[in-house]
Amino acid sequence: MSYAVQIAEMFCVYAILGLTLNLVMGYGGLLSLSHGIFFGLGAYTTALLMLHLEWQFLPACAAAIAVCSFVAIVFALPTVRLRGDYFVLSTVALHMIGYCFLYNLVAVTRGPYGITGIPCPAIAGIGIASRHGALAIAFGSLVIVTLLQWQLARSPFGRVLRAVRDDETAALSLGKSVVWVRGFAFGISGGLAAIAGGAFAVYHGYLHPASFTLNNSVLIVTLVVVGGSGTIRGPLVGALFVTLLPELLRFLPVADAGRADLQQIIFGLLLVLAMRFRPEGLAGVYRYD
Amino acid sequence: MVQLFANALSDAGLYVLLAIGFGLILTGTRIFHIAHGATITVGGYACYTISVSAGLPVYVGAAGSVLAGMLLGLVINRVVYMPLVRGRRGGPASSFVLIVSSLGAYLVISHGISLIYGTDTKVLRPGPDWTVRLAGVRVTVIQLCNMLIATATLVGLWFVLIRTRLGRLIRALADDPELVAVLGYDVAGLRAVIFGLASGLAGLAGAFTALDSGLEPASGFAAVLVAAVCCILGGVGRLLAPALGALILGVLTNLVAWYIGANWQNAAIFLLLMMTLLVRPQGILARRRRLEEQ
Numbered sequence: 140m141s142y143a144v145q146i147a148e149m150f151c152v153y154a155i156l157g158l159t160l161n162l163v164m165g166y167g168g169l170l171s172l173s174h175g176i177f178f179g180l181g182a183y184t185t186a187l188l189m190l191h192l193e194w195q196f197l198p199a200c201a202a203a204i205a206v207c208s209f210v211a212i213v214f215a216l217p218t219v220r221l222r223g224d225y226f227v228l229s230t231v232a233l234h235m236i237g238y239c240f241l242y243n244l245v246a247v248t249r250g251p252y253g254i255t256g257i258p259c260p261a262i263a264g265i266g267i268a269s270r271h272g273a274l275a276i277a278f279g280s281l282v283i284v285t286l287l288q289w290q291l292a293r294s295p296f297g298r299v300l301r302a303v304r305d306d307e308t309a310a311l312s313l314g315k316s317v318v319w320v321r322g323f324a325f326g327i328s329g330g331l332a333a334i335a336g337g338a339f340a341v342y343h344g345y346l347h348p349a350s351f352t353l354n355n356s357v358l359i360v361t362l363v364v365v366g367g368s369g370t371i372r373g374p375l376v377g378a379l380f381v382t383l384l385p386e387l388l389r390f391l392p393v394a395d396a397g398r399a400d401l402q403q404i405i406f407g408l409l410l411v412l413a414m415r416f417r418p419e420g421l422a423g424v425y426r427y428d
Numbered sequence: 429m430v431q432l433f434a435n436a437l438s439d440a441g442l443y444v445l446l447a448i449g450f451g452l453i454l455t456g457t458r459i460f461h462i463a464h465g466a467t468i469t470v471g472g473y474a475c476y477t478i479s480v481s482a483g484l485p486v487y488v489g490a491a492g493s494v495l496a497g498m499l500l501g502l503v504i505n506r507v508v509y510m511p512l513v514r515g516r517r518g519g520p521a522s523s524f525v526l527i528v529s530s531l532g533a534y535l536v537i538s539h540g541i542s543l544i545y546g547t548d549t550k551v552l553r554p555g556p557d558w559t560v561r562l563a564g565v566r567v568t569v570i571q572l573c574n575m576l577i578a579t580a581t582l583v584g585l586w587f588v589l590i591r592t593r594l595g596r597l598i599r600a601l602a603d604d605p606e607l608v609a610v611l612g613y614d615v616a617g618l619r620a621v622i623f624g625l626a627s628g629l630a631g632l633a634g635a636f637t638a639l640d641s642g643l644e645p646a647s648g649f650a651a652v653l654v655a656a657v658c659c660i661l662g663g664v665g666r667l668l669a670p671a672l673g674a675l676i677l678g679v680l681t682n683l684v685a686w687y688i689g690a691n692w693q694n695a696a697i698f699l700l701l702m703m704t705l706l707v708r709p710q711g712i713l714a715r716r717r718r719l720e721e722q
Contacts, residue, residue, distance in 0.1 A: 170524050217706050223523035224460040228656055229705050232698035235653070239695035353649070357531065364528060396547065403539040410532025411508055414525045427524040 144274050148342050150382045151277035155284050155335035157362045157374030162288065162328040164360070165368030165425050166297060167321055168304035169219065172356045173230035174332055176237035177207045179351030181333025183241065183248055186257045186340040196260035196276070200337035204330045211329025212322055219321040234353055241348045253347035260341045277338040284331055289371055291327070300324050301369075304425070361406045364413050367423020376422045381406075431565050432682050438571035440678030441578035442640065445633035446651050447658035447670035448585060449626035454656075455602045455665055456622040457513075460523065462530040463504050465652030466537035467627045471497045471634025472643045473541055476550050486552075490635045497631020498624045500537070505623040508533050510616065534649070542645035550643040570639050577636065581629065582671055589667055598622060602665065657701045663711030672712060676700075 160174045184203035188194040194202070218229045242250050260276060291297050303310045303320050311317055340346055358381060366377020384405065388398050418426040446468065453461045474496035479489030508529050512521040558569045589595035600608050601618050609615045637643075637651060654677065655670075662673030677697065684696040704711065 168524070170527060218702075221705060221709060224454075224527060225660070225705055225709060227460070227527055228660070229702060231653065232701045232705075235694050235698045236702075239692065239698075243689075243691050243695075357535070360528070360531075397543055400539040400543040403535050404543070407532040407535025407537075407539065410535065411529050412532075414521070414529040414532070415511055418525060427528075428522055 144271060146382060146386065148274050148277050148338075150378055151274070151281045152335045152339050153359075153362060153381055154281050154375055154378035155277075155338070156332055156359045157366060157378050158284055158288050158371070159328045159331040159335070160359050161363050161368055161370075161374045162291070162300075162324055162331075164363050165370070165373065165423060166292065166300045166304065167324045168425070168427070169321065169325070170223075170227045170360070171230045171325070171328075172227060172353065172360065173214075173233040173237070174328075174359045175351050175353065175355035176234045176241075177211060177329040177332035178336045178339070178355065178359075179241055179348070180210065180237065181207050181336025182340040182346055182351070183254070183336070184333065185337035186254050186346055187247070189258055189260075189341075190254065190256065193258075196337070196341060200334060203333040203337055207333035207336075208326045208330025212326035215325035215329075216318065216322040219318055219325065230356075231353070234356055238348065238351065238353070241351060248348070250348065253345060255345050257340055257344045257346070259344075273338070273342040277342060280334045280338050284334060285371060285375075287331070292371070296320075296323070358406070361410060363420070364418075365406075365409050365420055367420030368427075369419075369423050369425030373420055373423040377420070380421075430563075432686055433679070434562075434565045434567055435571070436678040436682040437675075438567065438574045438678075439681060440675045441571075441574035441576075442633065442636055443654055443658050443674035443677055444578040444671050445574075445581060445629055445636060446655040447662075447674050448581065448668070449629035449633070450652065450655035451659040451662070451664075451670040452598075452622055452626040452629075452667060454659055455667055456598055457509075457601075457619050458523075458605075459509060460527045460530065460656075461626075462527065462649075462652055463508070463533040463537065464627070464630055464655065465648030465650075466534045466541075467497050467500050467504070467630040467648075468634040468637065468651045469538055469541055469643075469645060469648035470500050471631030472638035472647075473545060473550075473634075474631065475635035475638055476545075476552055476643055480550070480552060486639070490632060493631040493635035494628045495631070497634065498628040501623040501627020501630065502620060504533055504627075505620060510619075513619075534652075538645050538648055545645065547645055550638070552639050552643065570636070574636055574640065577632070578674075581632075582668065586668060594621065599667065602667065654697070657697055660701065660709075660711055661704050663714030665710070665714045669711060669713040 156174060156178055160171065163169050163171050181203040184206050185196070185199045188199035188202055189196065214233055218226055221229060241248050244250065245252070248254070260273065299310065299315050299320050303315065303317050307317055362377035362381045363374055365380055366375065367373030385402055388402055391398065391401070393401060413420060450461060450464050453459055453464065471493035475486070475489035475493045478484050478492040479486045509526065512525060512529060559566050560569065560572065589599060597608065597613060597618055601615065605615060608618070633651070637647070658670045658673035658677055660673070661676055662669030662671065680696055680700060681693050684693050
């Protein structure tokens, strides 16, 4: 049973991350390799507030969302002006700088020693002491994020975002500020990624920078590309895929270390093949043209 | 202090080897070649296989690295990029598609290596480094080689790019690929030449990095990021400008390691990159291009 809970938890976290990155990648048409650091920043902010200031889960998570969206907007407003490759590189830079701080600011994040003893969350006075309860939080967050995303995609903002993606010049000539639209999308996306971080932190009760490396950002991009971008169902399919693939690989007679490599090789192959033959992914609509 | 700058120069030499090839591909073909990192790693492992596993001299290993790098670069160009550049239904692929494919190729190759060789760090030179004293500064032989090879590469490349017909064609391709195609030159062939040349350099850089500081499968990604930072810092569109970026980065990383701590090097490198992108996105040496030229 705890095995199923574990898998369900991973699915929820990946799905939230995929859905939120999809806002930037699928609806905004920007490739971002920094989503993993918003995930990490959200997790650390939630955990530290709960641990040291003894905040409840909900306000701590809300604070994490605020911190992450602030960082994301401050980062994005100047950088979304950059052309394709340079924007991608600047997101990598953001991730590397953020990771450097997570790892080296030992006084705050305890760096390589990790944070232990994150308290069990309580919502509306009801303490949640089991992993099933933490899973309920993750699932609830997923539902909320999905609904939000759905509303956002149908809203005028979502339409403008897609318009900017498809034809920047046309949107600009209609008086839409390309920079602000993209900056806000990036801010919302980074802020919502903090929810996944909060759910992750209270589920595991332990945080270490190794969970938030650049590989993690690459994994989230892979999930969106394979699942499909520009739709709600795409990242859900992608999250299901990246959650189940490692479990399926367990049946292969390979050593543990080799299996991790094999998994990355499959992801890499899928990225190349998807870009060549099916850029819209399994269940997406946007083809990254 | 003089010692610090000697180390900085040696590191800059390594960065030049890393960055020149990356810059050649970025300027010549406009592909942000992340898989260059995998080529660098493969170069290192080729040197390891030849000089440690097979016991041949190191210079044979380095030659093998160059060959392995070239071969891999040509294969990546042919298998991954050519179909995309030729275009799906509606015209050539966007930079988004190219960069994601490149990332995929990087994942496949680097994890293929760790599947074969394991993830532990490989050491190419047993025992302490040979050092020589030059004007009161202690440098290792490897560091000296770094600087010499980097200088030789720069001079050689300058000669090829400025003085030969091939160099003129490469610069023309960087300037306007369509015009080169219209004039009847073989654009696909030229791109292959660029990939071969740049990837050979990457293989060599991989061998030297491995000799300098050991070897692990994941190290290529950091190397390609350094290469990208050097190129953008020096100036995009100028084929030899990465050398200036490499020099600045070499001094910066050594200063940071000395005064703050080696674990903050990455933060310094990428803060410098962010500032460059925001203040002078065309880099130090290049002039700003007009929109219709891009």
